[in-house]
Amino acid sequence: MFLITNEPLSVTEVEAVVADPGAGALVTFTGVVRDNNLGKSVHYLEYEGHPPMAEKAMAQIGDEVTARWPGARVAMAHRLGRLDIGEASVIISVSTPHRADAFAACQYAIDRLKEIVPVWKKEVWEGGEYWIEGSTAAS
Amino acid sequence: MITVQVQLFAAYREAVGARQVPFDVPQGATVLDVWQQLQATYPKLRTPRPVAAINDAYATLDTVVQPGDLIAYLPPVSGGRSLIPSPSGEG
Numbered sequence: 001m002f003l004i005t006n007e008p009l010s011v012t013e014v015e016a017v018v019a020d021p022g023a024g025a026l027v028t029f030t031g032v033v034r035d036n037n038l039g040k041s042v043h044y045l046e047y048e049g050h051p052p053m054a055e056k057a058m059a060q061i062g063d064e065v066t067a068r069w070p071g072a073r074v075a076m077a078h079r080l081g082r083l084d085i086g087e088a089s090v091i092i093s094v095s096t097p098h099r100a101d102a103f104a105a106c107q108y109a110i111d112r113l114k115e116i117v118p119v120w121k122k123e124v125w126e127g128g129e130y131w132i133e134g135s136t137a138a139s
Numbered sequence: 140m141i142t143v144q145v146q147l148f149a150a151y152r153e154a155v156g157a158r159q160v161p162f163d164v165p166q167g168a169t170v171l172d173v174w175q176q177l178q179a180t181y182p183k184l185r186t187p188r189p190v191a192a193i194n195d196a197y198a199t200l201d202t203v204v205q206p207g208d209l210i211a212y213l214p215p216v217s218g219g220r221s222l223i224p225s226p227s228g229e230g
Contacts, residue, residue, distance in 0.1 A: 047146055048149050048152070049148075050146075050148060050192075050211060050213065052195045053192060053195055053196075053197075053211075053213075056195075056196075113206065114216065115216065116216070118148070118213050118216060119216065120148060120149035120150075120214060121147070131149050131150040131214065133151075137207065
């Protein structure tokens with residue numbers, strides 16, 4: 001599963017995709033909307049993306065993960081639209097035979113997602129808003 | 140002249156005020172030429188060399204556009220340095 005959606009995300013649904021009787025570990029990363037960034041109080045975030053290219057880039061990350069960690073299974077989902085504080089913007093689940101690989105692969109996947117998946121976020125705060133680009137992103 | 144569809148995202152979309160606009164460019168125009176003509180129409184687009192895609196696949200700025208092409212211009216992503224996937228897979 002490499003999914004871009006406007007609907008709320010479900011950890012259970014993403015984890016179900018990587019369920020594997022040969023796996024001894026399942027690690028899930030959930031990115032959630034934080035109420036502050038760079039010292040500013042954030043009201044909500046707007047996510048925008050290029051869905052076909054974003055899903056393609058996520059599938060590429062899935063291929064990179066399975067090349068580095070044979071036997072790993074990966075699923076990821078990213079939500080677009082307006083997200084309020086505490087809501088999940090991204091979920092990545094990885095299952096592997098042993099836990100060290102699951103942690104490492106999951107971290108790799110979220111780092112790569114932030115590098116290559118064409119999704120942008122705008123912070124909206126009291127009296128202003130700003131598209132987060134490049135090194136200005138604190139998350 | 141040929142007509143292409145220009146697709147804009149995030150800050151670029153807001154600078155233009157539309158997600159997708161038809162745009163007329165001379166035959167033989169490159170992806171960068173299209174961008175520079177857009178900048179002439181929409182001065183809020185300030186990036187000199189944006190990341191671009193044609194028909195949902197990354198394209199270099201010197202690619203010549205064809206009639207009906209969907210040309211997407213993509214701002215830098217939130218957490219990253221470059222949108223171009225690295226062949227080695229190194230982050």
